[in-house]
Amino acid sequence: MATSEIKEALRTAANTVAEYVKDCGVLTVKTHTVEVAAGTAPVLAASTEIKLDGDNRSVVPAVKSADGKWQIDTALYDLHMQNVQAAIAYRDKMMAAMLGLLRGG
Amino acid sequence: MNDEFTAIDARIDAVLAALARRQSGDVSFAAPADPAADELAALIASADDPNADLQFSSDADSGLFAGLQAEFAEFTRTLWRELTHLAIVETRGDRGALRTSIGWTGDTTCEIAGTVDPARAHAHAVAVTVAVAGFTRRLRLLTTLATAAGKIAAMVATPGGALAALPVAYKCTRDLYDQWNTTTRA
Numbered sequence: 428m429a430t431s432e433i434k435e436a437l438r439t440a441a442n443t444v445a446e447y448v449k450d451c452g453v454l455t456v457k458t459h460t461v462e463v464a465a466g467t468a469p470v471l472a473a474s475t476e477i478k479l480d481g482d483n484r485s486v487v488p489a490v491k492s493a494d495g496k497w498q499i500d501t502a503l504y505d506l507h508m509q510n511v512q513a514a515i516a517y518r519d520k521m522m523a524a525m526l527g528l529l530r531g532g
Numbered sequence: 533m534n535d536e537f538t539a540i541d542a543r544i545d546a547v548l549a550a551l552a553r554r555q556s557g558d559v560s561f562a563a564p565a566d567p568a569a570d571e572l573a574a575l576i577a578s579a580d581d582p583n584a585d586l587q588f589s590s591d592a593d594s595g596l597f598a599g600l601q602a603e604f605a606e607f608t609r610t611l612w613r614e615l616t617h618l619a620i621v622e623t624r625g626d627r628g629a630l631r632t633s634i635g636w637t638g639d640t641t642c643e644i645a646g647t648v649d650p651a652r653a654h655a656h657a658v659a660v661t662v663a664v665a666g667f668t669r670r671l672r673l674l675t676t677l678a679t680a681a682g683k684i685a686a687m688v689a690t691p692g693g694a695l696a697a698l699p700v701a702y703k704c705t706r707d708l709y710d711q712w713n714t715t716t717r718a
Protein backbone atom coordinates (compact mmCIF):
# COMPACT_ATOMS: atom_id res chain seq x y z
CA MET A 428 0.00 0.00 0.00
CA ALA A 429 2.82 2.38 0.90
CA THR A 430 4.50 1.80 -2.48
CA SER A 431 1.33 2.82 -4.29
CA GLU A 432 1.18 5.89 -2.03
CA ILE A 433 4.70 6.83 -3.10
CA LYS A 434 3.83 6.29 -6.76
CA GLU A 435 0.77 8.48 -6.28
CA ALA A 436 2.86 11.15 -4.51
CA LEU A 437 5.39 11.12 -7.36
CA ARG A 438 2.61 11.35 -9.93
CA THR A 439 1.20 14.36 -8.08
CA ALA A 440 4.67 15.93 -7.91
CA ALA A 441 5.25 15.43 -11.66
CA ASN A 442 1.82 16.88 -12.47
CA THR A 443 2.51 19.85 -10.20
CA VAL A 444 5.86 20.57 -11.85
CA ALA A 445 4.19 20.37 -15.29
CA GLU A 446 1.45 22.71 -14.08
CA TYR A 447 4.08 25.12 -12.74
CA VAL A 448 5.93 25.26 -16.07
CA LYS A 449 2.62 25.83 -17.88
CA ASP A 450 1.59 28.64 -15.50
CA CYS A 451 4.84 30.56 -15.27
CA GLY A 452 4.82 32.10 -18.75
CA VAL A 453 3.69 35.43 -17.32
CA LEU A 454 4.49 36.92 -13.93
CA THR A 455 1.75 39.27 -12.74
CA VAL A 456 2.02 41.71 -9.84
CA LYS A 457 -1.00 43.82 -8.91
CA THR A 458 -1.42 46.50 -6.26
CA HIS A 459 -4.91 47.54 -5.23
CA THR A 460 -6.21 50.24 -2.95
CA VAL A 461 -9.22 49.63 -0.73
CA GLU A 462 -11.51 52.16 0.91
CA VAL A 463 -12.49 50.20 3.98
CA ALA A 464 -15.00 52.74 5.31
CA ALA A 465 -16.82 52.92 1.99
CA GLY A 466 -16.98 49.14 1.79
CA THR A 467 -16.25 49.26 -1.94
CA ALA A 468 -14.35 46.70 -3.98
CA PRO A 469 -10.54 47.01 -4.28
CA VAL A 470 -9.42 49.35 -7.07
CA LEU A 471 -6.44 48.41 -9.22
CA ALA A 472 -3.78 51.06 -8.57
CA ALA A 473 -0.72 49.57 -10.28
CA SER A 474 0.07 46.43 -12.20
CA THR A 475 3.06 44.82 -13.86
CA GLU A 476 3.16 41.86 -16.23
CA ILE A 477 6.48 40.29 -17.10
CA LYS A 478 6.59 37.66 -19.82
CA LEU A 479 9.11 34.83 -20.02
CA ASP A 480 10.60 36.38 -23.19
CA GLY A 481 11.40 39.57 -21.24
CA ASP A 482 8.52 41.71 -22.49
CA ASN A 483 6.93 43.64 -19.70
CA ARG A 484 4.03 46.02 -19.23
CA SER A 485 3.49 48.24 -16.22
CA VAL A 486 0.58 50.45 -15.27
CA VAL A 487 1.59 52.94 -12.59
CA PRO A 488 -0.51 55.46 -10.65
CA ALA A 489 -0.10 59.05 -11.79
CA VAL A 490 -1.98 62.34 -11.73
CA LYS A 491 -1.80 65.27 -14.07
CA SER A 492 -0.58 68.43 -12.38
CA ALA A 493 -2.04 71.90 -12.99
CA ASP A 494 0.69 72.57 -15.57
CA GLY A 495 -0.20 69.40 -17.47
CA LYS A 496 2.73 67.23 -16.35
CA TRP A 497 2.26 63.65 -15.20
CA GLN A 498 3.30 62.98 -11.61
CA ILE A 499 3.69 59.48 -10.24
CA ASP A 500 2.36 58.61 -6.78
CA THR A 501 5.81 57.69 -5.47
CA ALA A 502 4.73 55.97 -2.23
CA LEU A 503 2.38 53.63 -4.08
CA TYR A 504 4.84 53.18 -6.91
CA ASP A 505 7.69 52.27 -4.50
CA LEU A 506 5.54 49.75 -2.71
CA HIS A 507 4.44 48.22 -5.99
CA MET A 508 8.02 48.02 -7.26
CA GLN A 509 9.11 46.34 -4.01
CA ASN A 510 6.49 43.68 -4.71
CA VAL A 511 7.71 43.36 -8.31
CA GLN A 512 11.31 42.89 -7.14
CA ALA A 513 10.23 40.33 -4.53
CA ALA A 514 8.18 38.45 -7.14
CA ILE A 515 11.08 38.40 -9.63
CA ALA A 516 13.52 37.17 -6.97
CA TYR A 517 11.03 34.52 -5.91
CA ARG A 518 10.42 33.38 -9.50
CA ASP A 519 14.19 33.13 -10.08
CA LYS A 520 14.67 30.96 -7.01
CA MET A 521 11.68 28.78 -7.86
CA MET A 522 12.91 28.28 -11.42
CA ALA A 523 16.41 27.39 -10.16
CA ALA A 524 14.92 24.91 -7.68
CA MET A 525 12.62 23.41 -10.32
CA LEU A 526 15.51 22.99 -12.75
CA GLY A 527 17.54 21.45 -9.92
CA LEU A 528 14.70 19.05 -9.28
CA LEU A 529 14.44 18.06 -12.94
CA ARG A 530 18.16 17.43 -13.33
CA GLY A 531 18.47 15.84 -9.89
CA GLY A 532 20.44 18.50 -8.07
CA MET B 533 22.34 28.14 -4.77
CA ASN B 534 24.64 28.66 -1.83
CA ASP B 535 22.57 28.23 1.33
CA GLU B 536 22.24 25.99 4.38
CA PHE B 537 21.41 23.10 2.08
CA THR B 538 24.82 23.33 0.43
CA ALA B 539 26.26 22.07 3.74
CA ILE B 540 23.65 19.28 3.90
CA ASP B 541 24.40 18.30 0.27
CA ALA B 542 28.12 18.12 1.12
CA ARG B 543 27.41 15.99 4.20
CA ILE B 544 25.19 13.61 2.19
CA ASP B 545 27.92 13.32 -0.45
CA ALA B 546 30.47 12.48 2.27
CA VAL B 547 28.20 9.78 3.75
CA LEU B 548 27.49 8.30 0.30
CA ALA B 549 31.21 8.35 -0.54
CA ALA B 550 32.01 6.51 2.73
CA LEU B 551 29.33 3.96 1.88
CA ALA B 552 30.61 3.53 -1.68
CA ARG B 553 34.13 2.90 -0.33
CA ARG B 554 32.72 0.31 2.05
CA GLN B 555 30.74 -1.42 -0.72
CA SER B 556 33.86 -1.59 -2.88
CA GLY B 557 35.87 -3.00 0.04
CA ASP B 558 38.14 0.03 0.05
CA VAL B 559 37.98 0.67 3.78
CA SER B 560 40.88 1.95 5.79
CA PHE B 561 41.05 1.07 9.47
CA ALA B 562 42.62 4.48 10.01
CA ALA B 563 39.46 6.19 8.80
CA PRO B 564 36.96 6.94 11.58
CA ALA B 565 33.65 5.10 11.39
CA ASP B 566 30.71 7.22 10.26
CA PRO B 567 27.50 6.27 12.11
CA ALA B 568 25.42 7.91 9.36
CA ALA B 569 27.07 5.67 6.77
CA ASP B 570 26.44 2.65 9.01
CA GLU B 571 22.77 3.48 9.27
CA LEU B 572 22.45 4.17 5.56
CA ALA B 573 24.09 0.82 4.82
CA ALA B 574 21.51 -0.90 7.06
CA LEU B 575 18.68 0.97 5.33
CA ILE B 576 19.90 0.03 1.86
CA ALA B 577 20.23 -3.58 3.00
CA SER B 578 16.61 -3.39 4.17
CA ALA B 579 15.56 -1.91 0.84
CA ASP B 580 17.25 -4.83 -0.89
CA ASP B 581 15.53 -7.31 1.42
CA PRO B 582 11.85 -6.52 2.02
CA ASN B 583 11.73 -9.21 4.73
CA ALA B 584 14.54 -7.63 6.71
CA ASP B 585 14.12 -6.97 10.41
CA LEU B 586 12.06 -3.87 11.03
CA GLN B 587 14.26 -2.07 13.48
CA PHE B 588 13.24 1.50 12.54
CA SER B 589 9.52 0.99 12.47
CA SER B 590 7.35 2.31 15.26
CA ASP B 591 4.68 -0.20 14.29
CA ALA B 592 5.67 -3.75 15.18
CA ASP B 593 3.28 -5.17 12.59
CA SER B 594 4.73 -3.29 9.68
CA GLY B 595 8.30 -3.18 8.45
CA LEU B 596 10.98 -0.58 8.48
CA PHE B 597 10.17 0.04 4.91
CA ALA B 598 6.40 0.24 5.22
CA GLY B 599 6.71 2.80 8.02
CA LEU B 600 9.26 4.84 6.13
CA GLN B 601 7.29 4.69 2.88
CA ALA B 602 4.13 5.90 4.59
CA GLU B 603 6.07 8.71 6.29
CA PHE B 604 7.68 9.75 3.03
CA ALA B 605 4.36 9.71 1.17
CA GLU B 606 2.83 11.94 3.86
CA PHE B 607 5.85 14.26 3.75
CA THR B 608 5.54 14.63 -0.04
CA ARG B 609 1.79 15.23 0.15
CA THR B 610 2.22 17.92 2.81
CA LEU B 611 5.10 19.56 0.94
CA TRP B 612 3.18 19.85 -2.33
CA ARG B 613 0.09 21.07 -0.52
CA GLU B 614 2.14 23.83 1.15
CA LEU B 615 3.94 24.71 -2.06
CA THR B 616 0.81 25.05 -4.14
CA HIS B 617 -1.05 26.96 -1.44
CA LEU B 618 -1.33 30.73 -1.70
CA ALA B 619 0.87 32.54 0.86
CA ILE B 620 -0.93 35.48 2.44
CA VAL B 621 0.86 38.18 4.45
CA GLU B 622 -1.08 40.84 6.35
CA THR B 623 0.33 43.87 8.16
CA ARG B 624 -2.03 46.10 10.11
CA GLY B 625 -1.48 49.57 11.50
CA ASP B 626 -3.60 52.14 13.30
CA ARG B 627 -4.84 53.82 10.15
CA GLY B 628 -4.41 51.19 7.49
CA ALA B 629 -3.45 47.69 6.50
CA LEU B 630 -1.51 45.86 3.82
CA ARG B 631 -2.39 42.44 2.51
CA THR B 632 -0.26 40.56 -0.01
CA SER B 633 -1.03 37.17 -1.50
CA ILE B 634 1.65 35.28 -3.40
CA GLY B 635 0.92 32.34 -5.65
CA TRP B 636 3.57 29.69 -6.09
CA THR B 637 4.40 30.92 -9.61
CA GLY B 638 5.22 34.31 -8.08
CA ASP B 639 2.03 36.11 -9.12
CA THR B 640 1.48 38.71 -6.42
CA THR B 641 -1.51 40.81 -5.42
CA CYS B 642 -1.20 43.55 -2.81
CA GLU B 643 -4.12 45.44 -1.27
CA ILE B 644 -3.59 48.70 0.57
CA ALA B 645 -6.42 49.78 2.86
CA GLY B 646 -6.37 53.23 4.43
CA THR B 647 -3.13 55.12 5.07
CA VAL B 648 0.08 53.18 5.41
CA ASP B 649 3.28 54.87 6.58
CA PRO B 650 6.68 53.97 5.05
CA ALA B 651 7.84 52.09 8.18
CA ARG B 652 4.75 49.89 8.07
CA ALA B 653 5.21 49.34 4.32
CA HIS B 654 8.82 48.31 4.95
CA ALA B 655 7.80 45.90 7.73
CA HIS B 656 5.28 44.40 5.35
CA ALA B 657 7.88 44.01 2.59
CA VAL B 658 10.16 42.18 5.05
CA ALA B 659 7.29 39.86 6.07
CA VAL B 660 6.62 39.09 2.38
CA THR B 661 10.31 38.29 1.86
CA VAL B 662 10.24 35.88 4.81
CA ALA B 663 7.12 34.12 3.46
CA VAL B 664 8.74 33.79 0.03
CA ALA B 665 11.93 32.41 1.58
CA GLY B 666 9.83 29.70 3.25
CA PHE B 667 8.47 28.63 -0.13
CA THR B 668 11.88 28.37 -1.78
CA ARG B 669 13.35 26.62 1.26
CA ARG B 670 10.78 23.83 1.04
CA LEU B 671 11.42 23.36 -2.65
CA ARG B 672 15.18 23.36 -2.05
CA LEU B 673 14.65 20.56 0.49
CA LEU B 674 12.89 18.59 -2.22
CA THR B 675 15.83 19.15 -4.60
CA THR B 676 18.23 17.85 -1.94
CA LEU B 677 16.03 14.80 -1.47
CA ALA B 678 15.80 14.11 -5.21
CA THR B 679 19.58 14.39 -5.58
CA ALA B 680 20.24 12.03 -2.66
CA ALA B 681 17.60 9.59 -3.96
CA GLY B 682 19.29 9.50 -7.37
CA LYS B 683 22.62 8.57 -5.80
CA ILE B 684 21.15 6.07 -3.33
CA ALA B 685 19.12 4.40 -6.12
CA ALA B 686 22.40 3.36 -7.72
CA MET B 687 23.30 1.52 -4.49
CA VAL B 688 20.03 -0.40 -4.18
CA ALA B 689 20.35 -3.68 -6.03
CA THR B 690 16.66 -4.59 -6.02
CA PRO B 691 14.72 -4.06 -9.28
CA GLY B 692 12.79 -0.80 -8.91
CA GLY B 693 15.63 0.58 -6.81
CA ALA B 694 14.66 4.17 -7.58
CA LEU B 695 11.34 3.81 -5.80
CA ALA B 696 12.96 2.04 -2.84
CA ALA B 697 15.62 4.78 -2.71
CA LEU B 698 13.13 7.59 -2.07
CA PRO B 699 12.16 6.68 1.52
CA VAL B 700 15.81 5.84 2.26
CA ALA B 701 16.91 9.21 0.87
CA TYR B 702 14.14 10.88 2.86
CA LYS B 703 15.32 9.33 6.13
CA CYS B 704 18.99 9.98 5.36
CA THR B 705 18.36 13.64 4.43
CA ARG B 706 16.04 14.23 7.37
CA ASP B 707 18.46 12.72 9.89
CA LEU B 708 21.47 14.60 8.51
CA TYR B 709 19.46 17.81 8.40
CA ASP B 710 18.44 17.31 12.06
CA GLN B 711 22.07 16.64 13.02
CA TRP B 712 23.21 19.73 11.13
CA ASN B 713 20.50 21.82 12.79
CA THR B 714 21.50 20.56 16.25
CA THR B 715 25.21 21.22 15.77
CA THR B 716 24.96 24.62 14.06
CA ARG B 717 22.23 26.05 16.31
CA ALA B 718 23.52 24.65 19.61
